[in-house]
Amino acid sequence: MKAYDELNKEELLALKSQLEEEYYNIKTKGLSLDMSRGKPSVEQLNLTEGMLGILSKNEDVKAENGLDCRNYGAPIGLPEARKLLGDIVGVPADHVILGGNSSLQMMFDTVSRSFTHGVLGSTPWAKLDRVKFLCPVPGYDRHFAVTEYFGVEMINVPMTEDGPDMDLVEKLVSEDPAVKGIWCVPKYSNPQGYVYSDDTVRRMASLKPAAEDFRIFWDNAYVIHHLYKEEEKQARIPEILTECEKAGNPDMVYEFASTSKVSFAGGGISAVIASKANLEQIKESMSFQTIGYDKLNQLRHVKYFKNLDGVKDHMKKEADIIRPKFEAVESILGESLGGLGIGSWTCPLGGYFISFDAKPGCAKEIVARAKEAGLILTSAGATYPYGKDPLDSNIRIAPTCPELIDLILAVKVFVVSVKLVSAEHFLKEL
């Protein structure tokens, strides 16, 4: 098969007609498929069955220090659960504060607190005329939504395979005191699955911000979410708190993590990880917000996983379920679209997403056509601030939730949609 840009008008018209038939055939099947969100599958969730009932008797509810987890107390979390989350991201427990079931909530609350109370004594952002955040793109829609909700001006920074364009980040951060933050998913980024290089991490930690209250929002959502068991296929990145400290910026980062894609997406535990000074402010704010998060669920996690090794063993089982799905998507995309010049995609070693770049100007139409044929994809543009992909090119593929058999069908619907829209695109350009 020739690349689409080598086809003449007759060939394109013939191709289009053939694709329309394929598309029509699919449409009549009345499919209902979904590759839109990074949700674990039922099979994954079933893995953690043993955690559900691990506390069942009154004598099960004590923490290691004797604390009754059913009652009030331990506002920043159980020591052993703080240790578990600390071990997951590679920091000591005393750099960890636990939250509820959602790390997104901890990010939201951190932004909200910065608006109402400032950052370690700085002017509350609500009192400033402009607050800007750097947004590596494509990125995570819910990050961008938080800052949009607070009226933050978001500035796109292109992603590379090594992380955000650090020349641009350094320039913007050092020149503009209105730049208060940057959203980062450093390992297996959402949606590309890229891993920040050691150099990127170190340059990030060594930023010289114009704003004293500039913070890196380091969402380490996929820190242990490898797809492969081989050591050499498991990404490692330098630990950001240590790097910031080494660079003389100990307070410049808030790190976030959770077990949402380890135990239960809706019933995990979350953490914010930061310097002592930052944690003091968070702890103070939390002391007004709540008497404490759910320690029973923290205890369930510790009793079930026991330690980091327990978590890692579990993640291998998760990988065994997810990996074939990623490979199926990549294989079908390769077979169906390889060499056609109408799209490229990432083949991550971890995380929850594959990022697809269509010919510029085609993404929205592809998503619309897929939907018409019964396949829900993440909205085109969602991976950019304000939902605006300037090239209308990026589409996020979330392979984890559907069963393999549905996933294969879904990718085929996607492929036909991509081909059809691309053929029409080339015809228009003739």
Added chain:
Amino acid sequence: MKAYDELNKEELLALKSQLEEEYYNIKTKGLSLDMSRGKPSVEQLNLTEGMLGILSKNEDVKAENGLDCRNYGAPIGLPEARKLLGDIVGVPADHVILGGNSSLQMMFDTVSRSFTHGVLGSTPWAKLDRVKFLCPVPGYDRHFAVTEYFGVEMINVPMTEDGPDMDLVEKLVSEDPAVKGIWCVPKYSNPQGYVYSDDTVRRMASLKPAAEDFRIFWDNAYVIHHLYKEEEKQARIPEILTECEKAGNPDMVYEFASTSKVSFAGGGISAVIASKANLEQIKESMSFQTIGYDKLNQLRHVKYFKNLDGVKDHMKKEADIIRPKFEAVESILGESLGGLGIGSWTCPLGGYFISFDAKPGCAKEIVARAKEAGLILTSAGATYPYGKDPLDSNIRIAPTCPELIDLILAVKVFVVSVKLVSAEHFLKEL
């Protein structure tokens, strides 16, 4: 025994010397007692053992609508759990949004959101020069702490046995557009255990605020927390949403409730209850803050309690544990302090606290003496905004947590401390 104000100097000196001996004898025992916080006792927590392990198999995790509670989804809560909380406060499920384990957090988030985003389109409070809240006193320290954290100017409003002084509330709310809210615990108030009268509730609902974004923060923390089983000893108050609607103020109230003192203090579920318009704003804000709260815990509550009758039956068992503690405190206070003119206290029919008023100027000293003798009480002043009780008189007694035998000892320590400080007080005044 004569009242202290009828004693002459010699009598007071003799009394003081005798009390000092009693106090010294207690002190040498090295007690470690705590009546400071409204925590349920172990015995109470043990009642809900059956809820701990009620979800133990993968097939247990489905909501009534088939939703997998382990996964993302149902951002405002499971329909059946919303119904349960709605039934508890007496409103339909569609007026209920569920949160995490803490209704305090929902109050904090509501105040925070009002500061960053305003109330139904009003100017964000962070942009205003002054924001004021009315604080019925004595009241709940954590309420006052939230508004203090946000820099709100708090105005004391005296409590009566029928609720806040409504003449003053009506005047302040209608005259001053900076008054944006009032903290209320309408049933079995913290700390007095007073119940708002029907008239108070209706006048509250009929307020004509100068500020369009004025809101009643209606913390119905003890809505089903009766101490007695007899119907006539169970307080009933008009349902506030309905009253506000009748009065033409449908959006004027946010109501809060939780199961913190029904199931587990640290692992319950919470709710905000409001008009559709208010809920829309809360829902929008929550959609940025989280993908959803822990639905597994919501499901545990529904499966365990089943319905309102199940909850009510359970609350009778709670009452059987708590009631003897309240009665023991009241009985010892009556026997030891009755007729002495050195203190008065409330005898609530529900809730978690007894409020004690010492002779003005004595509360801090009583709390300090009790501490020295091994009894922790809530800090004197804590029941007032900024921790400042203008009369230095009010002390909150929390009888639920200690075992009965310790509680009796604790009240005896308290009584001696009250007597000793009061005797000294009268001596100084001679």
